[in-house]
Structure formats: structure tokens, C-alpha cells
Amino acid sequence: MAKLKIDDLKKIKERVQAENALREGDRRVRVTVHMGTCGIAAGARSVMNTLMDEIDESKVSDVMVTTSGCMGLCSREPEITVEILGQDPIVYENVNENKMRQIFKRHILQGEIQTPFVLARGKEQA
């Protein structure tokens, strides 16, 4: 890791520490990108990357991103689950980069569920 820019990392560390000092409790939103074989083959990784780019561009600090395995609906992949604190989780199906951007801007940032892309509401069993 010779090229690691230590100064850049230090800046990130200091900024995040300062943000954490101001924030109370949990993160506001958790986004799970389903990353099974089926999801990956259908483009889940680029959905994930689009999400990371959106977070970077919007400078929000209360969105947490994670991954999960396949939940058995392989034909609807890529799937993501958006959980806003205190609300039912929403599972979106057939997500691509453009849908991801829309879901991020409208649902994650503004709270409007993007109904045409919704697969299910509520907790998944898998």
C-alpha cells in the first residue's frame, strides 16, 4: 500500500470524528445491496458503486451501506433494501444505475418511496 495518501486519510478521519461528535444515536438510513451470485451477475456491484458515488457527491453522513446474500428471488435482481429509521424496510427490484440515483435522491434523501420499482415492503425472512 505504498501509494496510500496518509494525509488524505488523516483528513477523512478528522472530518468523520468531528461529524460523529455532533450526531446522536444511529444512522438515519441503512441501504443493503443484495450481493449473491445472482445479484452480482445482474449488476449489483455497479449499483453499489453508484450508491457510493451519490453519497460522495451529496456529502451526506447519515447513510450506511451494507451487503447481503441472495434471498431467493434471483430473477428480480439487482435488489436493494432501504431502511429509514422508524419506517418499514422497502425492497426495490431490477435496480440499475439510473434507478439507484433516483431512489437515492427521492427516497433516501427526501423520503418519497419510489413505488414503481418496489418489490416488497417489510422485513425479509432470509
Next chain:
Amino acid sequence: MEEISMHVLDIAENSTRAGSKLVEITITESTIEDTMTIEIDDDGSGMDQETIKLALDPFYTTKKVRRVGLGIPLLAQAARATGGFFSITSDQGKGTRVKAVFRLGHIDRQPLGRMDQTVMTLIAGNPEIDFVYRHKINGGSYLFDTRELRGMLEDVPVNHADVINFIGKNIREGIAELAAKSG
């Protein structure tokens, strides 16, 4: 899979589910030997001999939500399609090593693709696991290790979006430099 790096992500996801603490990914390109070797080495629960054989069967899976398990067979097929080979070795309780060798110059070899995205995705989804990513092209090499990162980050989580994006940038730059030097 469109890219070899997607296979890498898929197989490494298996490692994360096997309770690994450390997952090491090594990609070795040799123009002299005309090979691209992919190794994924973990310290997870491992498998017994019978399970290793079953893992190569697309109709075997440990999952209950579906009846097929395609990750390993897909990688094995992709490697063999280029005249390469595939192997799994595993010790129960110690870990598993998956190795796939591709013919570098074969027309059916998929591009390696976005290894930065693969590593970013692995770290974002599995912040408690350490990942090492080595990439060698002929003589030169690039190394990324989350353990090195953690020391510098103190209490900042390694899966924070800013850190993940930093990692992606670091890998992209590192690989570009390696390719320019060794190409």
C-alpha cells in the same frame, strides 16, 4: 459474469459467510507464461473432502432460499473455457483456497474488470473482516491491506462512505501505476 473481478467478489463473499477473519485475494498476471491466476484464500470454517466435491456441483448449495449454487461452477467453467484450470483446497477449521488459472491471451478470457469496485463492495459489506488485495503483473506488484488502514483510522469505521471511496481511488491509482510500469 461479465468480468473476472465479479467472480472474485462472488467467491470472496463465500469466504465472508464462512466466518473468515482474513480474506486474501491475489491476482497474478504473467505475459511470459500467458496466465492470469486468481487466488482467494480465507481462514474461515473450511470444508471436508465430500463438501469440496459437492461445491463444484451447480445443484448443490448450503442456502435454503433456492436450489442452485452457481458461484463456484461459473468460475471453474470460465477458467476452463480459456484452457486454464480450477482448484479448491480446504482444511476443516482452518480455511479454504480457491485458485483459478486463465490463459491470459485466450479470446474467451473475460476482462479482469473493476477490482476497485470488488474490494470496495467487500469492505462495505463486511467491515469486521480484513481484506488483503495483491496484484502482480510480471515483476511488479501492488498491495492493499485493510489492517494497515485500521491503525490509521482509529475509531473511524473502515466502511464509512468516505473511507470506502478513498480505498477505491487508492486501488485505481495503484493498479494504473502498476500497469504502466509492468505493461
